Amino acid sequence: MKRLFFFFRVALKYWRSKKSFSIINIISGISFWGIAVGTMALVLVLSAFNGLENMVDGMYNAFHTDFKIEPVNGKYFELNNINTNEIEDLEGVENWSAVIEEIALLRYSDRQKVVKLKGVMPDRGYEERFDTLLIDGRFKLQRDSIYFAIPGAGVFYDMGMVLCDQSTVMTFYAPKRTSKASSDLGSSFVVMNAMPKGYFSVQQEFDDNYVLVSYDLCAQLFDYEGRATSLEIYTTPDTDIDALENELQNLLGNDFIVKNRYEQEEALYKIMKSEKLIVFVILAFIILITSFNLISTLTLVILDKRKNLAALHAMGARVIDIRRIFLMQGILIGFAGLLLGLIIGLAITWAQLKFSLLTMNTGSLAFTAYPVKIVWFDLLYISLTVIGISFFVSLIPIRRISKQWLSLR
Numbered sequence: 374m375k376r377l378f379f380f381f382r383v384a385l386k387y388w389r390s391k392k393s394f395s396i397i398n399i400i401s402g403i404s405f406w407g408i409a410v411g412t413m414a415l416v417l418v419l420s421a422f423n424g425l426e427n428m429v430d431g432m433y434n435a436f437h438t439d440f441k442i443e444p445v446n447g448k449y450f451e452l453n454n455i456n457t458n459e460i461e462d463l464e465g466v467e468n469w470s471a472v473i474e475e476i477a478l479l480r481y482s483d484r485q486k487v488v489k490l491k492g493v494m495p496d497r498g499y500e501e502r503f504d505t506l507l508i509d510g511r512f513k514l515q516r517d518s519i520y521f522a523i524p525g526a527g528v529f530y531d532m533g534m535v536l537c538d539q540s541t542v543m544t545f546y547a548p549k550r551t552s553k554a555s556s557d558l559g560s561s562f563v564v565m566n567a568m569p570k571g572y573f574s575v576q577q578e579f580d581d582n583y584v585l586v587s588y589d590l591c592a593q594l595f596d597y598e599g600r601a602t603s604l605e606i607y608t609t610p611d612t613d614i615d616a617l618e619n620e621l622q623n624l625l626g627n628d629f630i631v632k633n634r635y636e637q638e639e640a641l642y643k644i645m646k647s648e649k650l651i652v653f654v655i656l657a658f659i660i661l662i663t664s665f666n667l668i669s670t671l672t673l674v675i676l677d678k679r680k681n682l683a684a685l686h687a688m689g690a691r692v693i694d695i696r697r698i699f700l701m702q703g704i705l706i707g708f709a710g711l712l713l714g715l716i717i718g719l720a721i722t723w724a725q726l727k728f729s730l731l732t733m734n735t736g737s738l739a740f741t742a743y744p745v746k747i748v749w750f751d752l753l754y755i756s757l758t759v760i761g762i763s764f765f766v767s768l769i770p771i772r773r774i775s776k777q778w779l780s781l782r
Contacts, residue, residue, distance in 0.1 A: 380698050405709060408710025412715060415718070415755045419649065423751070426649075427746050433575065437634055440605070440608070440632065442603060442632075449601060455604060459624055470497040470499070471494060472491065475490055494588045495515050502607075506575055508526060510523070519568070521567055522543050523585040524585075525572065525584065528581065529569070534572070567590060588601075664763060671699050671770040699774070715755070726742070
């Protein structure tokens with residue numbers, strides 16, 4: 374420990390002491406600030422990715438339930454094939470709903486559009502969770518025999534809908550499953566009406582295609598009485614998701630597949646994590662290139678302190694000890710740059726969280742501030758990366774230090 378402290382003191386002295394050539398100080402400063410700026414960029418970029426992921430996750434969590442049960446084979450299943458009472462009795466299950474998702478033709482006034490209907494059961498928890506996604510109106514799908522619909526923002530604007538217009542209804546058309554080919558198109562389609570009650574925004578893919586309606590409307594429109602395309606489940610807070618997923622799968626057997634939130638949008642989350650990893654690698658590579666200035670810095674310092682090193686060697690210092698001094702100096706420069714970069718990056722991130730320095734507007738959704746989030750494991754990965762780069766880069770110039778080199782005058 375004493376030897377390590379000695380190496381540290383000598384390395385710090387060599388780094389901060391006056392050099393014979395001012396260019397050494399300039400190159401040393403470039404090394405330090407290059408690492409600091411690279412570290413700051415890593416903190417800011419990863420925080421922005423975390424913020425966007427958290428924002429998207431929050432919006433998708435309102436649209437997707439905690440679990441989605443789908444048949445392994447076929448498009449739909451009979452509801453009596455699943456014992457919903459046993460599902461309700463599982464610890465952590467708060468609510469469930471039979472769901473029908475199908476394609477239909479929507480007509481509103483003189484406009485028409487092919488949309489994806491999602492029929493859910495009222496009073497099953499969707500109202501509370503969906504309120505955060507509503508831009509206007511309120512979440513209500515059915516009152517007695519009157520049906521309401523909640524289209525996505527893209528569908529709402531494309532169709533020119535007006536919430537306060539009670540004279541124009543949304544009309545849905547779906548082919549009759551049992552009808553034969555006929556020249557009479559009216560007899561080949563099932564028609565259902567609903568009033569627009571509000572509209573939501575999650576993400577363009579959903580906004581431009583989805584319309585939320587009552588399960589009963591979908592069941593009549595597609596002749597799915599007693600059937601569903603999926604079963605969605607909400608859980609209570611602090612539920613062990615992995616354990617509950619295993620229980621559900623064991624209960625349902627091999628005829629059904631249970632998907633958690635991540636698996637329902639697996640491709641999206643994989644893309645986001647891949648993008649974050651790619652950006653991390655690119656910025657780490659930039660830090661690596663910047664750290665090559667350490668080679669010049671340490672090489673020049675070694676040449677500048679050659680007489681001192683020869684004296685240390687003559688007093689009994691081993692070659693490996695002298696090498697460790699400059700290895701410590703390289704790590705010290707890297708650590709100092711890392712520390713400053715972390716401080717600046719965290720300060721800017723905190724200022725963004727506190728004062729909303731950067732705002733953004735994404736179409737129909739307006740956010741007061743660009744989302745950022747600090748993940749402490751990211752800071753650990755950044756620290757290990759920068760220190761690792763400083764360590765390995767510092768190994769390059771110290772290899773020239775040898776007994777023969779120290780003994781030369």
